[in-house]
Amino acid sequence: MSDNEQEETTQVVLKEDKGFVSFFQGLDLTDKDTIRLFDRKGYYSIHGDDAVFVALMHFKSKKSLKYWGTANEMPKKKIKLDSSSSPPPSNEDTNLGLACLTIRQGFEYEQIIKELFEEKKKIEIWAAKPNRINQWELSKKGSRGNTQQFEDVLFNYTENSVMMALKVTREKGSIVFGIAFGDATFKTLGVSEFMDNDNLSNLSSFIMQMSIKECLLYSDPKNYDYAKVKEKLAEADIPFTEVPKADFSSKNAEQDLTRLLGSVKNNLLDLEKENAIQSASCLIKHLDLLSNPNYFGKFKLEKFDLNKYMKLDSASFRGLHIIDLKEHNSSGLPNSSATSTKDQSLYNLLNQCNTPMGSRLLLQWVKQPLLDTEEIEMRLNFVETFFNDIELRQSLRSNDLKKIGDLDRLSKKLHGQKASLEDCVNLYGIVNRLPVVLSTLNGHSGVHQEMLKANFIDSLESIINDFQKFCAMVEKTIDLDLANEKHEYVIRSSFDEALAEIQKLKDKTSQKIEGFRIKTADKLDLDESKVKLHYSEKDGYLLRISRKDEVKLRDKKEFIIYATQKDGVRFSIKEINNLNETYKKLSAEYANKQDGLAKRTLQIAASFVPLIEDLSSLIATLDVFVTMAHISSIAPTPFVRPEIHPLGTGNTVIFGGRHPCVETQDGVSFIANDIELIREESQFQIITGPNMGGKSTFIRQVGLIVLMAQIGCFVPAQKAIVSVVDCILSRVGAGDSQLRGVSTFMAEMLETSYILKVATKNSLIIIDELGRGTSTYDGFGLAWGIAEYICNQIGGFCLFATHFHELTILADIIPVVKNLHVSASTENNTFTLLYKVESGACDQSFGIHVAVLADFPQQVIETAKLKAKELESFESNTLKQNHNSFLEEFKEIDFNTQNTTESYEIVKSLLSKYSIDIE
Numbered sequence: 026m027s028d029n030e031q032e033e034t035t036q037v038v039l040k041e042d043k044g045f046v047s048f049f050q051g052l053d054l055t056d057k058d059t060i061r062l063f064d065r066k067g068y069y070s071i072h073g074d075d076a077v078f079v080a081l082m083h084f085k086s087k088k089s090l091k092y093w094g095t096a097n098e099m100p101k102k103k104i105k106l107d108s109s110s111s112p113p114p115s116n117e118d119t120n121l122g123l124a125c126l127t128i129r130q131g132f133e134y135e136q137i138i139k140e141l142f143e144e145k146k147k148i149e150i151w152a153a154k155p156n157r158i159n160q161w162e163l164s165k166k167g168s169r170g171n172t173q174q175f176e177d178v179l180f181n182y183t184e185n186s187v188m189m190a191l192k193v194t195r196e197k198g199s200i201v202f203g204i205a206f207g208d209a210t211f212k213t214l215g216v217s218e219f220m221d222n223d224n225l226s227n228l229s230s231f232i233m234q235m236s237i238k239e240c241l242l243y244s245d246p247k248n249y250d251y252a253k254v255k256e257k258l259a260e261a262d263i264p265f266t267e268v269p270k271a272d273f274s275s276k277n278a279e280q281d282l283t284r285l286l287g288s289v290k291n292n293l294l295d296l297e298k299e300n301a302i303q304s305a306s307c308l309i310k311h312l313d314l315l316s317n318p319n320y321f322g323k324f325k326l327e328k329f330d331l332n333k334y335m336k337l338d339s340a341s342f343r344g345l346h347i348i349d350l351k352e353h354n355s356s357g358l359p360n361s362s363a364t365s366t367k368d369q370s371l372y373n374l375l376n377q378c379n380t381p382m383g384s385r386l387l388l389q390w391v392k393q394p395l396l397d398t399e400e401i402e403m404r405l406n407f408v409e410t411f412f413n414d415i416e417l418r419q420s421l422r423s424n425d426l427k428k429i430g431d432l433d434r435l436s437k438k439l440h441g442q443k444a445s446l447e448d449c450v451n452l453y454g455i456v457n458r459l460p461v462v463l464s465t466l467n468g469h470s471g472v473h474q475e476m477l478k479a480n481f482i483d484s485l486e487s488i489i490n491d492f493q494k495f496c497a498m499v500e501k502t503i504d505l506d507l508a509n510e511k512h513e514y515v516i517r518s519s520f521d522e523a524l525a526e527i528q529k530l531k532d533k534t535s536q537k538i539e540g541f542r543i544k545t546a547d548k549l550d551l552d553e554s555k556v557k558l559h560y561s562e563k564d565g566y567l568l569r570i571s572r573k574d575e576v577k578l579r580d581k582k583e584f585i586i587y588a589t590q591k592d593g594v595r596f597s598i599k600e601i602n603n604l605n606e607t608y609k610k611l612s613a614e615y616a617n618k619q620d621g622l623a624k625r626t627l628q629i630a631a632s633f634v635p636l637i638e639d640l641s642s643l644i645a646t647l648d649v650f651v652t653m654a655h656i657s658s659i660a661p662t663p664f665v666r667p668e669i670h671p672l673g674t675g676n677t678v679i680f681g682g683r684h685p686c687v688e689t690q691d692g693v694s695f696i697a698n699d700i701e702l703i704r705e706e707s708q709f710q711i712i713t714g715p716n717m718g719g720k721s722t723f724i725r726q727v728g729l730i731v732l733m734a735q736i737g738c739f740v741p742a743q744k745a746i747v748s749v750v751d752c753i754l755s756r757v758g759a760g761d762s763q764l765r766g767v768s769t770f771m772a773e774m775l776e777t778s779y780i781l782k783v784a785t786k787n788s789l790i791i792i793d794e795l796g797r798g799t800s801t802y803d804g805f806g807l808a809w810g811i812a813e814y815i816c817n818q819i820g821g822f823c824l825f826a827t828h829f830h831e832l833t834i835l836a837d838i839i840p841v842v843k844n845l846h847v848s849a850s851t852e853n854n855t856f857t858l859l860y861k862v863e864s865g866a867c868d869q870s871f872g873i874h875v876a877v878l879a880d881f882p883q884q885v886i887e888t889a890k891l892k893a894k895e896l897e898s899f900e901s902n903t904l905k906q907n908h909n910s911f912l913e914e915f916k917e918i919d920f921n922t923q924n925t926t927e928s929y930e931i932v933k934s935l936l937s938k939y940s941i942d943i944e
C-alpha cells in the first residue's frame with residue numbers, strides 16, 4: 026500500500042466515545058482468534074488488540090492507530106492480550122488507552138477481510154442497533170472454512186473454503202475417520218470414511234488434497250487417537266474447534282442431507298457410513314445450511330476416493346515445492362524464505378490459465394495426481410491435441426477463452442440473489458461468444474478429433490442451445506442499447522405495458538418542461554440556445570443561463586434563483602417546479618416498477634445457475650488442457666508426452682530430464698540429466714557429489730516429472746517413461762524444524778520414521794541429505810541403515826542424495842542399489858560444477874579439493890586426507906550392526922503417543938543402548 030493510500034485511510038477519524046469503550050470492554054474478548062469490526066456505515070472501526078493486529082498485518086505499522094484516553098482513564102476491565110499473533114504490548118502501549126483503527130468500506134475492507142481469513146482469524150461484524158446509542162449486535166460472522174456471509178467480498182478468491190467435520194473412532198484395532206466436508210459458497214458436500222495407519226498419512230493427504238481450511242473436531246479427550254489428530258491438524262496448520270458429541274448425531278442427518286442434495290442425488294449417498302453421516306449432521310449444523318431455503322436441493326455431492334489419487338503429504342508439497350504453502354514463523358509474519366520469488370512453485374509455473382475457473386481447477390489437479398492410467402492417458406490426449414494444433418491453441422488462448430469472465434462468481438451472485446442486471450448482460454455477452462469457441466474447436470481435425478467432439482463440442486453445443494431461452498429473455502427485457510452505449514442497465518420500457526405507459530407520461534412531462542424552456546427564453550429576450558435545461562436527482566429540471574445574462578433575471582419575482590456557479594445561474598419558474606413534482610412522482614413509480622421487473626428477470630436468470638455451472642466446469646477443463654499444452658510448448662525446450670505404465674508395473678526411465686522451475690530461472694542454462702529406475706535392478710539410486718553440484722535439483726526434478734505425468738501434463742524431458750506411483754514421499758532438508766521446537770536430528774528422524782511406515786513397494790521415496798543433523802559417524806550409520814531398510818523391506822523407487830561418500834559401498838552389497846554422482850571439473854586448478862549426473866560413485870573428495878584451492882595450509886590438507894581415509898575404511902561390522910539394530914527398534918516407536926520431549930528421551934536412550942553418539 027502506498028503512503029498516499031495509507032494517509033487517506035487515516036483521514037476517517039472516529040471521535041473518542043467513552044460509551045462505546047465501555048460497551049467494547051464489556052464484550053467477551055477472550056478468544057484471541059476473533060477479530061471484531063464495527064460497521065459505522067461507510068467505514069469500519071476496530072479496537073484494542075484487534076486494531077493492533079490489523080494495523081500490523083495490513084499497514085505493517087502502528088502509525089494508523091489512534092488511542093482513546095489513557096489506560097488509567099479506561100474502565101478497569103482488562104482486555105486479554107493476544108500474545109501469539111502480535112508482540113506483547115509495551116508499557117507505553119498499554120498507557121496509551123484503547124487502540125482504534127478505522128478502515129474504509131470497499132477495497133481496503135475487502136483486502137483486510139481476505140488477509141484475516143488467510144491469517145486463520147474468525148471475523149465478526151457488529152452493527153449498531155437501530156435507535157439505540159452504543160448498543161451493537163452481531164450482524165455477520167465467518168471463519169476460514171465458512172465464508173458464506175462474506176461471499177460478496179471474496180468473489181475473486183481462487184481457493185475454496187472447505188470446512189470438514191471429523192469423528193475419530195477405532196474399528197478392529199484400526200483408526201477410522203468419519204468425515205464430512207463442504208463448501209457453502211460452491212455448494213458442495215461430501216462424506217468419506219476411511220481407515221488410517223498410526224501416522225495418519227491418509228488424513229494428511231486428505232487435508233492437503235481436498236484443500237481443507239478448517240475443522241470441527243468431535244470432542245473426545247479420552248480417546249487415545251484424539252490427541253494425535255489434534256497434533257496432525259496443528260501440523261497441517263488447520264484451525265479446529267472442538268465440538269460436543271451431541272452435535273454429531275445421525276438422528277436427522279439423512280433427512281437434512283436429502284434436503285440439501287435433493288432426493289435423486291441422495292441415492293448416491295452411502296448411508297452405511299454411520300460416522301461420516303454423523304459428521305455431516307455436525308457440518309450442516311455449524312455451517313447453518315438449513316436456515317437458507319435457497320440451498321435446498323442445490324448442493325452437489327462430492328466424492329473423495331482415497332484410492333483415486335496419489336498420496337501427498339505436506340512434507341512432499343514442501344519438499345517438491347508443488348504449491349506455495351504460506352508458512353509462518355512464531356511472530357506470525359510470513360517467512361521470507363517462503364515468499365522468495367526466485368523459487369517458484371510448480372503450480373505457479375503452470376498457472377497461466379485464461380479464466381479464474383481454470384486456475385481453480387488446475388490447483389485441484391496439481392494437488393490430486395491420478396492413479397488410473399486410463400484417466401491419465403485421456404488427459405494426455407487432450408494436452409497433446411492442443412500441443413500439436415498450434416492454431417487451435419493460440420486462438421483459444423488469445424481470443425476465445427480470455428473473454429470469458431468468472432462464471433463461478435456469476436453463478437454465486439445469481440444464486441445468492443446478489444446479482445444485478447449488469448451481471449445478466451455480462452452472462453449474455455459470454456454466451457454470445459460461445460459459438461466462436463465452438464467453431465474454433467470444430468476447426469480441429471487431428472487424431473483426437475472424435476474425443477474432442479464427445480467431450481467438448483457436443484456438450485458445448487447443447488449448453489449453447491439451452492442458453493437460448495436465457496438470451497431471448499435478456500434481449501426482450503433488458504435495454505441492451507443503453508447497456509452498450511452508456512453502461513446503464515435497465516428494463517426495456519417497451520417490455521411492460523404499465524412501464525411503457527409511465528414512460529410515455531414521463532416523456533410528455535419532459536416535453537412540457539421543454540416547452541417552458543423555450544417560452545422562458547422568449548420572455549428573457551434571449552436566444553433559445555442560451556437557456557439550457559439542467560437535470561439533477563435533488564432538484565429535478567432547472568433552467569440555466571450564463572452569468573453574463575444574469576441581469577435579465579434581476580427584480581423579476583417569477584424567476585426563482587437556485588444557485589450561481591461557474592457554468593451559470595440555475596433558476597426555475599413555478600410551472601416547471603410543478604412539472605418537476607409530477608416528473609419526480611412518475612420517476613419513482615417507474616423505478617419501482619423497474620425494480621420489480623428486474624427482480625423477476627433476475628429470478629428467472631437464477632434458474633440458469635445449474636447450466637452456468639456446467640458451462641463453468643467445461644470452460645475450466647478446456648482452459649486447463651490448453652494451458653498445460655501452452656506451458657509445455659513455451660518451455661525453454663518443449664515438454665514431451667510421457668509414456669505411462671500402470672501402478673506397480675514397468676520402470677521409470679527419464680532421458681534428458683529437467684527441473685521445470687529451475688530451468689526457467691534467470692541466468693540458468695540448465696543441464697539435462699537421465700535416470701533409469703529399473704525394478705529389481707536399479708530402483709534405489711544414491712546420488713553423491715560436491716555441494717551445490719545439483720543433487721537436490723536432480724532428485725526433485727524426478728519427483729516433479731512423475732507428479733506432472735500423473736496430473737496428465739507433458740513433462741520436461743527428452744523422453745519419459747513413468748511407472749505410476751501410489752505416493753511420493755520426500756524428506757528434503759531440515760526445513761522448519763526449529764519452528765516446531767524440535768532438534769534438526771529429531772525432525773529428520775520423525776520424518777524418516779513416517780516414510781518407513783507409509784511407503785509401499787509402489788511408492789517413490791526422495792531423501793535428501795539425511796543425517797546432517799548428527800555427528801558424521803552416526804549420520805552415516807543411520808543413513809546406511811535406512812537405505813538398507815528401504816531396499817530390503819519396502820522396495821519401491823528411491824532417490825537418495827547424500828554427502829556421505831562412503832554410502833556408495835551399498836551398491837556392492839545390495840543388487841538394486843546403483844550409484845550416481847554429479848560431476849565437477851577440477852582441471853587447471855579451477856573448480857567448475859558441471860551439473861551432469863553420471864553413473865558410478867563420485868571418485869574425488871571435492872571438499873579437500875576446494876580446501877586446496879582456497880590455499881589451506883598443507884598440514885591441514887594432509888590431516889583432512891588422513892581422516893577421510895579413516896572414514897572411508899569405516900566398515901566395522903559391529904558398528905553397522907548396531908545401527909541396524911537401532912533402526913529395527915526405532916521404526917517400532919510410535920511417536921504419536923508421546924510429546925516431543927518424551928520422544929526425544931526415548932530416541933536418546935535407544936541411541937545410547939547402541940552406543941550411537943549424536944552430541
Ligand SMILES: Nc1ncnc2c1ncn2[C@@H]1O[C@H](COP(=O)(O)OP(=O)(O)OP(=O)(O)O)[C@@H](O)[C@H]1O
Nearest residue numbers: 694695696697715716717718719720721722723860
Ligand atoms: N542441472 C542443472 N543445470 C544447471 N544448473 C543447475 C542444475 N542443477 C542445479 N543447478 C544450479 O545449482 C544450484 C544448486 O543446486 P542444488 O541445490 O541441487 O545442489 P546440491 O548438490 O543439492 O547442493 P547441496 O549439497 O549444497 O545441498 C541450483 O540452485 C541451480 O541454480
